[in-house]
Amino acid sequence: MKNNNKKKSLNPADWELATLDVIAHQGVSAVAVENIAKALGVTKGSFYWHFTNRKDLIVAALKRWQKDDRAVIKEKIWSLPDAHERLKAWFLLSAEPLQSHLIYATLLADRQHDFVAKVLKEVTLERLAYLQKSYQGIGYDEATSKQQALLSYSVYVGYLHMAKTLHGKFKDTENIENYAKYVASQLIHEPEQ
Amino acid sequence: MKNNNKKKSLNPADWELATLDVIAHQGVSAVAVENIAKALGVTKGSFYWHFTNRKDLIVAALKRWQKDDRAVIKEKIWSLPDAHERLKAWFLLSAEPLQSHLIYATLLADRQHDFVAKVLKEVTLERLAYLQKSYQGIGYDEATSKQQALLSYSVYVGYLHMAKTLHGKFKDTENIENYAKYVASQLIHEPEQ
């Protein structure tokens, strides 16, 4: 787990990335400065040089996650010109095993911290707006596109949890891919008038 | 927050119900014996007479929740003879503001504890089996009913989180009811052959 690179010293980005690793697999409440320090091969004497406290670290890490995540979505989805294709891409991206998904799922869990709730709400609203626009792009009216976006996004969030809860019954890639295609077939279609 | 009843002394059930209250609103990790004792108007000297330790309490509370929840579903859904009606009842029940839903949602969050994961998996598999059976009842074949059940259940789980994440934009009853009906209309229909 130690940092074997040639780097002489750490910078805040190193701490933030290590923190995101912990958040992805154990949640925000598992972020302990002394543990992360150990994972980076130093002690917390170093930590308090880079950050003022634990919360400062977590907020910085989440800000980094939010920024990176936005970039990925922009590149992989919003680059597509056709709304129908965008929606399909969205569902496929949802099924990919990205760290970003894990982080989103654990944030849902650690919502009791207000700074987590804030990021979560921002990201969720942004993604919902994207989805809604895409559904409008394939012919849904404003109100219906809103509900359909919410429905689709709920499936995404639900899937994240189901995958964790039922891991083992859900792991093999083929099943996941099949399921993703099924979901897309059910949730992407012209609006019923 | 004190117990104003005429009861002279507490029994394990009192502790379990108080614990479920905490779990519903703050999650498993927020269960602190001294706090729950205070909520019940006693000190932890009492607690360790009824239970051996904190984990014992949580496990007992979750067992109670599981049992009660099963009973509610049995009564409100499985009493219905028609599969189509059962599915509709499921989606409507999902949108009702029950403590049981809150608990389920927080359990998803506190899955890192193995005893939580165990209950969660049991409950989820049981509910999925119910849903699958209902979808088979309206004509889905085995494989498709499985995927459709998973999809529908994901919507449920996703909704629980969305409701918390976007509270305020989601609170008024009318919207929720509308949305529930929309979801039902999208997810309950004869299978496409």
Added chain:
DNA sequence: GTTTGTCAATACGCAAGCGTATGGAAAATT
């Protein structure tokens, strides 16, 4: 080569929360 700035180690204080030990009061039993 001396000084300054950067990054990290060690040691400490402190609060929260679990579990234990012990004693006491009230109710039930005999």
Added chain:
DNA sequence: AATTTTCCATACGCTTGCGTATTGACAAAC
């Protein structure tokens, strides 16, 4: 009425984890 059971209070020890204070090592600047 005496005794046993049931339920609870108080006090203590122990661990975890945050944050601070102090010192040190190495590199860059001068």
